[in-house]
Amino acid sequence: xxxxxxxxFRAIERAWxxxxxxxxxxxxxxxxxxxxxxxxxxxxxxxxxxxxxxHLRNYTIGDVVARYQTMRGRAVLHPMGWDAFGLPAENAxxxxxxxxxxxxxxxxxxxxxxxxxxxxxxxxxxxVNTSAPDYYHWTQWLFLQxxxxxxxxxxxALVNWCTSCQTVLANEQVxxxxxxxxxxxxxxxxxxxxxxxxxxxxxxxLLDDLDGLTEWPEQVRTMQRNWIGRSEGVxxxxxxxxxxxTFRVFTTRVDTVFGVTYMALAPEHPLLETLIADRPEADDVxxxxxxxxxxxxxxxxxxxxxxxxxxxxxxxxxxxxxxxVPIWVANYVMMDYGTGAIMAVPAHDERDFAFATQYNLxxxxxxxxxxxxxxxxALPYIGDGFQANSGQFDGLPNQEAMVRIxxxxxxxGLGERTVNxxxxxxxxxxxxxxxxxxxxIYCEQCGxxxxxxxxxxxxxxxxxxxTGHENPLAxxxxxxxxxxxxxxxxxxxxTDTMDTFVDSSWYFLRxxxxxxxxxxxxxxxxxxxxxxxxxxxIEHATMHLIYARYFTKVLYDLGLIGVTEPFARLFTQGxxxxxxxxxxxxxxxxxxxxxxxxxxxxxxxxxxxERQVAKMSKSIGNVVAPEGICEAYGAxxxxxxILFIGPPNAEAxxxxxxxxxxxxxxxxxxxxxxxxxxxxxPAWREVLASAKLDAEQRALRQKLHQTIARLSADIEDFGFxxxxxxxxxxxxxxxxxxxDRLAAGAEADRAVFSELAETLALLxxxxxxxxxxxxxxxxxHEGSTYQAAWPVSDPALAxxxxxxxxxxxxxxxxxxxxxxxxxxxxxxxxAALASERVQSFMDGKTPRKVVYVPGRLVNIxx
RNA sequence: GCCGGAGUGGUGGAAUGGUAGACACGCUUGACUCAAAAUCAAGUGCACUCCCGUGCGUGUCGGUUCGAGUCCGACCUCCGGCACCA
Numbered sequence: 001x002x003x004x005x006x007x008x009f010r011a012i013e014r015a016w017x018x019x020x021x022x023x024x025x026x027x028x029x030x031x032x033x034x035x036x037x038x039x040x041x042x043x044x045x046x047x048x049x050x051x052x053x054x055h056l057r058n059y060t061i062g063d064v065v066a067r068y069q070t071m072r073g074r075a076v077l078h079p080m081g082w083d084a085f086g087l088p089a090e091n092a093x094x095x096x097x098x099x100x101x102x103x104x105x106x107x108x109x110x111x112x113x114x115x116x117x118x119x120x121x122x123x124x125x126x127x128v129n130t131s132a133p134d135y136y137h138w139t140q141w142l143f144l145q146x147x148x149x150x151x152x153x154x155x156x157a158l159v160n161w162c163t164s165c166q167t168v169l170a171n172e173q174v175x176x177x178x179x180x181x182x183x184x185x186x187x188x189x190x191x192x193x194x195x196x197x198x199x200x201x202x203x204x205x206l207l208d209d210l211d212g213l214t215e216w217p218e219q220v221r222t223m224q225r226n227w228i229g230r231s232e233g234v235x236x237x238x239x240x241x242x243x244x245x246t247f248r249v250f251t252t253r254v255d256t257v258f259g260v261t262y263m264a265l266a267p268e269h270p271l272l273e274t275l276i277a278d279r280p281e282a283d284d285v286x287x288x289x290x291x292x293x294x295x296x297x298x299x300x301x302x303x304x305x306x307x308x309x310x311x312x313x314x315x316x317x318x319x320x321x322x323x324x325v326p327i328w329v330a331n332y333v334m335m336d337y338g339t340g341a342i343m344a345v346p347a348h349d350e351r352d353f354a355f356a357t358q359y360n361l362x363x364x365x366x367x368x369x370x371x372x373x374x375x376x377x378a379l380p381y382i383g384d385g386f387q388a389n390s391g392q393f394d395g396l397p398n399q400e401a402m403v404r405i406x407x408x409x410x411x412x413g414l415g416e417r418t419v420n421x422x423x424x425x426x427x428x429x430x431x432x433x434x435x436x437x438x439x440x441i442y443c444e445q446c447g448x449x450x451x452x453x454x455x456x457x458x459x460x461x462x463x464x465x466x467t468g469h470e471n472p473l474a475x476x477x478x479x480x481x482x483x484x485x486x487x488x489x490x491x492x493x494x495t496d497t498m499d500t501f502v503d504s505s506w507y508f509l510r511x512x513x514x515x516x517x518x519x520x521x522x523x524x525x526x527x528x529x530x531x532x533x534x535x536x537x538i539e540h541a542t543m544h545l546i547y548a549r550y551f552t553k554v555l556y557d558l559g560l561i562g563v564t565e566p567f568a569r570l571f572t573q574g575x576x577x578x579x580x581x582x583x584x585x586x587x588x589x590x591x592x593x594x595x596x597x598x599x600x601x602x603x604x605x606x607x608x609x610e611r612q613v614a615k616m617s618k619s620i621g622n623v624v625a626p627e628g629i630c631e632a633y634g635a636x637x638x639x640x641x642i643l644f645i646g647p648p649n650a651e652a653x654x655x656x657x658x659x660x661x662x663x664x665x666x667x668x669x670x671x672x673x674x675x676x677x678x679x680x681x682p683a684w685r686e687v688l689a690s691a692k693l694d695a696e697q698r699a700l701r702q703k704l705h706q707t708i709a710r711l712s713a714d715i716e717d718f719g720f721x722x723x724x725x726x727x728x729x730x731x732x733x734x735x736x737x738x739x740d741r742l743a744a745g746a747e748a749d750r751a752v753f754s755e756l757a758e759t760l761a762l763l764x765x766x767x768x769x770x771x772x773x774x775x776x777x778x779x780x781h782e783g784s785t786y787q788a789a790w791p792v793s794d795p796a797l798a799x800x801x802x803x804x805x806x807x808x809x810x811x812x813x814x815x816x817x818x819x820x821x822x823x824x825x826x827x828x829x830x831a832a833l834a835s836e837r838v839q840s841f842m843d844g845k846t847p848r849k850v851v852y853v854p855g856r857l858v859n860i861x862x
Numbered sequence: 863g864c865c866g867g868a869g870u871g872g873u874g875g876a877a878u879g880g881u882a883g884a885c886a887c888g889c890u891u892g893a894c895u896c897a898a899a900a901u902c903a904a905g906u907g908c909a910c911u912c913c914c915g916u917g918c919g920u921g922u923c924g925g926u927u928c929g930a931g932u933c934c935g936a937c938c939u940c941c942g943g944c945a946c947c948a
Binding site: 218219222223231233250252302303307331332336337341345349350420421422538541542644647650653658659660661721722728729808811813848849850857859860861 | 863864865866868873874875876877880885886887902928929941942943944945946
């Protein structure tokens with residue numbers, strides 16, 4: 001065949017990408033653009049240098065929505081950038097003895113190239129690189145705004161510390177056996193002074209405002225509610241007998257207070273040393289505390305860790321009964337939740353029950369459900385019931401007693417009702433090089449001094465070594481030494497950098513506005529925010545999305561922006577997975593069925609394999625790169641296939657076999673339209689307005705207008721897989737029409753075909769934009785489909801003329817009737833009853849009831 | 863353990879409470895070809911079948927309804943999140 005006689009996707013895609021680029025088609029909408037705004041945002045990637053299928057899925061979804069909204073007449077902001085700080089660049093620097101900055105820039109270039117290959121309509125004029133000084137300047141400035149307003153604090157926190165590498169490790173760098181990922185040496189928990197954003201101050205608002213995020217997936221809202229973990233209870237004081245020491249405890253079950261048989265303190269409790277100072281038990285207690293703190297803190301925090309404790313020798317006085325209650329130290333009490341001390345009620349708490357059983361402490365029941373007695377009740381009992389052994393509150397339903405006891409305690413001045421959150425303050429310090437430097441200076445005279453605005457940004461120094469040992473910033477000969485901005489004396493710079501989640505907590509603002517001399521300009525923020533549609537992976541449901549919401553609320557409170565929530569509508573796309581076969585005996589993965597024995601159940605060596613569907617990863621080797629698909633089949637095929645693979649919020653299993661189906665379809669689209677461009681009739685509207693069409697012509701127009709309606713609805717509902725199926729149906733219907741009738745050249749046929757070809761180009765535009773523009777040009781249009789208006793379905797044309805009515809007898813389909821769309825109900829009912837086939841299934845019985853569903857079915861009940 | 867979500871042909875998947883399996887992959891048959899690829903046409907849930915049909919069928923068991931993949935209850939399995947949170 002001639003080159004022009006086949007679907008040459010390479011030439012088409014290259015040519016159109018060049019034309020889009022030359023025309024600056026995806027430029028940012030101008031400031032005075034009168035169109036309604038639409039801010040579409042994809043979660044920006046870490047620039048690893050390799051685009052993977054998850055990116056393809058995310059950014060293709062985004063491009064469909066952005067192109068659709070543009071064609072619908074919106075001014076669309078569709079930016080892209082790089083979440084470029086982070087460990088991989090630093091690890092690469094250690095490995096290759098280079099610097100993270102050039103390495104990162106190379107990766108960015110490479111990924112930018114791969115994204116361009118997909119033909120995505122990004123507004124590159126708003127590109128952002130979080131590791132560039134013109135970005136992290138403002139990350140620092142925002143930190144100082146937060147600092148000045150009291151949203152930043154400094155305190156101790158436990159970190160993973162590799163004794164060999166002399167550095168802090170992220171949780172995922174600590175192996176399951178508690179060793180360092182890089183050097184295999186032991187990792188310990190170490191306390192370090194760290195910077196925190198005070199997210200807990202916003203816990204209640206972060207929780208409350210979830211109710212307003214009605215366009216978010218319920219799953220994400222639930223996950224955030226659990227993460228914030230609000231619980232209501234009572235915090236009250238216990239006095240230690242024969243001393244003036246007082247402990248405060250928090251409980252959500254103050255109704256069980258009469259069941260307390262011991263108290264338990266966290267080993268880290270600050271009053272513990274005072275409590276045991278002069279007691280004979282002191283040495284035992286100290287030994288126990290050392291034992292607990294030496295153990296792996298992750299293991300200690302797991303629910304199935306064994307419960308251990310030691311008696312302190314001290315007693316507290318029960319505030320209601322006056323009874324002496326022994327005070328223990330227990331490993332299962334955590335210092336960082338509540339007050340670090342608990343009242344233990346073994347009869348009504350599983351943990352306390354396990355502990356009391358082990359150490360032979362009494363377990364009296366004080367809440368008894370109907371039909372049980374305090375003696376017969378199986379313990380521990382967590383549910384509701386009536387108060388027992390509870391003094392003046394005996395017999396009350398426990399929910400009521402909860403309120404009465406709390407009120408009584410408040411009246412006596414013992415304590416008060418409070419709220420506790422699981423959410424912690426956000427530790428933002430990282431003892432790492434490749435992150436945003438924290439703009440703080442420590443001066444012996446002036447203390448902690450923020451870097452003045454005119455000295456920002458605090459730049460990352462380049463005179464550093466990447467050895468894998470210690471924080472490189474601390475090894476720079478120049479970085480730490482600085483004059484105090486207040487008194488001018490020699491001072492020391494903070495060497496910690498920020499968690500990369502800080503960078504991504506405000507990038508959506510920087511996309512909307514990037515003046516040279518400020519973080520953002522208020523007018524542009526007011527124009528674009530909130531983000532109308534945000535799309536990314538479910539793995540960011542809690543951390544990133546909570547941090548970004550927190551930042552937005554603080555910035556609102558500081559008067560810097562006018563919205564309290566950043567993302568109006570959220571969509572979480574599913575992972576892209578691929579099957580692989582694990583051969584346990586050989587300890588290796590097989591990634592292609594052809595590598596296996598003929599039965600598919602064994603390796604060529606005879607070892608059994610287990611089929612698993614897993615996220616694409618280098619370690620398994622089941623990675624399929626979008627670039628390879630684009631080279632073999634084209635970007636349009638890659639884009640359509642990743643959408644067609646399944647519902648976008650669900651996990652999708654990649655199957656190479658499916659790609660050819662999409663490619664065949666696009667080839668059929670090409671064959672339907674491009675070689676027939678000569679049949680195109682620019683004046684098809686006039687011809688169709690006056691022509692009398694036959695049944696086949698009307699049927700094709702009907703299918704076309706039905707497809708327009710389906711596609712619009714599907715795109716708005718993120719039903720991209722069914723949208724493509726609808727386009728396939730349209731092409732399936734059009735192909736025989738074009739083949740059978742177009743050659744004769746009748747004007748009406750050409751007009752029907754012209755409407756189809758032109759509209760098909762527009763409908764295809766968000767999905768396969770290169771081929772769409774090729775068809776658009778071949779039908780005599782200037783420019784790109786991106787600049788054209790989305791088609792509108794004519795309901796009169798889409799309406800079905802004849803209907804198929806299903807006739808059921810007792811709910812089973814027995815016959816089908818073809819009727820005119822306007823046929824009256826009585827006619828249809830009569831026809832259904834008259835049907836011979838229906839009669840034969842009625843066994844001569846008379847209908848008890850006849851149900852008629854307009855336009856759909858008749859059900860005869862006998 | 864708690865909180866979410868999902869179970870439909872050989873495969874990916876589709877179905878406002880109203881014809882279950884759209885669309886696609888794969889497979890079968892045919893056309894074209896010396897042949898193959900590509901393309902086109904027909905078929906393809908399972909079982910029985912006088913090839914007209916009939917029965918069964920959406921993880922399991924029950925329920926609501928004229929009618930349930932869809933709604934309700936219980937259970938099973940898988941996936942995700944959280945987990946000594948007092």
